[in-house]
Amino acid sequence: MTNRKRLTISWLFLMALTLSSALMGEYAHPGFWIITSVAFITAIKGRLIIDEFMELGDASLAIRRTVRLFGLLVPALMILTWLFGPRLAQWTSLATF
């Protein structure tokens, strides 16, 4: 597959994922699977930008790992705060002190 074709397919995929997210924003109610789906879509979109647009797949290991880690930060925090919200609130509340 040529680079041009890969880029175009990635962009189309990103558009489809964005529309899926928008539909979730319109109709979804809080729930583990909705949060997980939003986190998964966010992680996939991030990875597509990092690998296909930024072309970091063959870049320096430090750059590649740092940016990929950033792309996973928000999706991971979405799931963690859903699972352990009250405990994390306890740890981070000023009322604790």
Next chain:
Amino acid sequence: MSNQSRIPGNRAIWVGIFAELMEFSLMFLVYFIARVNHPEVFHAGPEKLSLMAGTANTVIMLTSSWFVARAVLAIRSDQASTSFRWLLAAFFTAIGYPVVKALEIRWNLERGVIGDGDVFQMTYYYLTFNHLVHVSWGLLGMLWIMLRTWFGGYTASAHQGMIAFASYWHATDLIWLMIFPLFYVLP
């Protein structure tokens, strides 16, 4: 340079990009700390914002990023005029971002979504205004890259400046992809 040590663009831009990623990582931590401490406010938050504006700006950022990536491919084939046209498309698409933002802010203010509103609204304005600042710098950078391309500053063998700019622009796009679900989607 072996692949394991390839630095896209130049070292200086990566210092800037890492600083940008660190800045937003800290702001995301603040968002999640506020979210776990005020879950009801954050669950109700997205309903007060314009999902249409958030989605439009996501489409704008992704499309502009795609055009910039096409400009890089064109310059690699030594097609400077084609590369310039892709950059022009990227610029005029990206201009839509501040325009949509301005319309969104007017829409917000009419509905009482203000900077010193609840904790959701405060974090929303803080993160999105910061991102707008980064997009504005990016637009200025894009103008510079367009000028350099127009005057033959880049060739297939020497276009590190364009790659450096493209890396910054894609990183700014990546950050928006994280912001979008936090304020417009996550129930």
